[in-house]
Amino acid sequence: RVLEEQAAAQEAAEAEHAGAIERLQAQLAEASLAExxxxxxxxADLELRLQEKQSELDGVTATTAETRAKQSMEHEVHISELQSELSRTRQERDQAREELKEEAAAAAEHTRQRDVALHAAAKAQAHEAAATLQEAKDAVEAALGREALAKSEAEAYAARLAAQEELVSLSRELNSMPAAGHQNHKQRIQYMMQIKGQIATLLQENVALKNQLSAAREQLKRSKGRGGASAGASGAWAKLMPDKENELRQPSLNKERSQ
Structure with missing residues (x-):
């Protein structure tokens, strides 16, 4: 919309410039016509006066040579005055024409500079709008990446807690079984084998979850979002995960030591 408004403003400026040129041309034409x-x-006035003077000269036949010379001199003076007036009129015309040309050139230059300024402003606004859109896009991508990482870490943490609870439950069942008797000893060994198998499975799941978290963290690093919230959340989870892993490993270590 901003670009459309700027385009409309530029078209209006061009129309105004064209109108100014047309007005200047009309003024120049009027000046030429007036000239x-x-x-x-x-x-016509000069010709009329010349005819009048010629008639006067033709009509004066009885004047003396002195009078004739005086009249001729006056006639020449009058002609010289008329020629001076004509020359002055031409100079005024030429000056008016030059002023009109200068005004037209100044108006054209002003319009050109204004068009350049409008174009530069439109380009700057378009660049700013594109940058703002890219920043918004990067922020959305960063937010989605942080949300996905937090969700993956939460799921991993929940899975580890469930595994820990299951191991604790199996450990309690194993410790609560009587130690005497061949049958009980065999059953106890079976439980131990079952627990070791479950521990191996949980360790494999733990490795898979770690790989998923590493991939999610790497994807978040590659994203353009660099907000402090994502860094704080990642640091907190990174500090929390080793403690939870130690808690998960501790029951199995205690059982192996007790065995």
Whole structure:
């Protein structure tokens, strides 16, 4: 949506720039037309005055040479004044044309700089939006990774507790059996073999759970999330797991020593 708004703003700026150029061109055309009208007016006025002067000169036939010379001088002065006025008008026209060109160039440069600034701002906002989206994505992936690791560790811990309780129960049953008698001794040996088999199975399951936890931790390390909560939880579980493993091993060690 931000990009659409920026595109619309850029289109509006381009339309405004085009309108400014059209207005400047219209002003230049009006100035040229006014100049042409002014030149035509001065030319017609000059021709009219020249005709009047010529009529006056033609009509004055009885004047003296001094009067004729004076009139001719006045006529030339008047013509010189008209030519000066015409030259001044042309200079004013040229100056107005240059000012219009400068204003048009300044307006075009201002519009270009504004378009560049709008493009840079749009690019920066798009980059910021992409970075924000990537950060949100990384945060979600990190949260999912921490949740999966916590779930795996919780399941492993629950399995170890269940195994510990089962070993304790079997140990109690074995210790509660009478020690005398050939049949009881045979049954006791069978229980011992059964317990050793279960211990071996539990140790295998323990190794499998450790492998699963190692894989989960490695996957979490590869993820882009680096939150302090995941590090604290992993450290706490890492400290807790050796203690629980010692608790699981302790009943079997005690039984082997008692045997």
């Amino acid at each position: 042409a009208k002014l030149l035509d007016h001065h030319r």
